Amino acid sequence: MEKKLRQQKANIIKVVLFGPESTGKTTLSDKLARHYNTVWVPEYAREYLQKKWNNERKTCENSDLVPIALGQMRLENQLAKKADKILICDTDLLETKVYSEEYYGGFVDPNLDKAARQNTYDLYLLTYIDTPWEADDLRDRPEQREEMFNAFEKALISHKRPYILLKGSIKSRFNTAIKAIDKLLENRSDLDSFSDNLADIDLHFLHHGTDQHDYNL
Numbered sequence: 320m321e322k323k324l325r326q327q328k329a330n331i332i333k334v335v336l337f338g339p340e341s342t343g344k345t346t347l348s349d350k351l352a353r354h355y356n357t358v359w360v361p362e363y364a365r366e367y368l369q370k371k372w373n374n375e376r377k378t379c380e381n382s383d384l385v386p387i388a389l390g391q392m393r394l395e396n397q398l399a400k401k402a403d404k405i406l407i408c409d410t411d412l413l414e415t416k417v418y419s420e421e422y423y424g425g426f427v428d429p430n431l432d433k434a435a436r437q438n439t440y441d442l443y444l445l446t447y448i449d450t451p452w453e454a455d456d457l458r459d460r461p462e463q464r465e466e467m468f469n470a471f472e473k474a475l476i477s478h479k480r481p482y483i484l485l486k487g488s489i490k491s492r493f494n495t496a497i498k499a500i501d502k503l504l505e506n507r508s509d510l511d512s513f514s515d516n517l518a519d520i521d522l523h524f525l526h527h528g529t530d531q532h533d534y535n536l
Contacts, residue, residue, distance in 0.1 A: 338446035
């Protein structure tokens with residue numbers, strides 16, 4: 320299991336959208352990937368937990384977190400091989416760790432904890448809670464958005480992860496993000512590019528297309 324939770328080596332820049340529910344992470348992942356003509360890694364937990372809800376009418380349980388983490392890393396490692404210099408990740412294992420700590424009394428599976436600490440990314444984009452709450456089958460705790468945001472930021476600081484804060488409209492967030500990412504690209508001229516087939520990119524966006532709103536805040 321430990322090996323399956325580990326990142327495979329890839330000479331690309333990895334950027335993570337990081338933050339509480341309903342803060343526009345998926346919308347921004349899609350827009351950034353399109354801007355850089357690359358692929359983005361969806362949040363595996365959404366697919367996994369939606370199926371669980373549809374089939375069992377149950378929400379996330381502690382026992383679901385390791386399968387979710389395994390699915391997330393499988394997706395990331397697969398899509399890293401198709402990225403053009405940069406990979407946009409809608410989440411990572413550190414986010415799964417935060418949810419485990421906040422929802423299950425501080426408990427984190429040791430394998431998940433180790434992988435969350437060891438896996439590395441070039442930049443985290445921390446999304447603030449100044450977006451409308453969008454209710455669905457899986458989201459909960461709308462009254463604890465500030466508490467969850469603080470937990471996410473605390474995790475970035477305690478794990479010494481490089482991050483910037485994104486606030487305001489989707490346009491403002493997008494512009495702030497690309498400025499930071501462009502700086503990373505300026506200092507890396509040796510990055511790998513695997514996405515030569517534009518048809519593959521189009522199919523990727525078709526499969527992972529979003530219907531999220533562009534918030535104007």
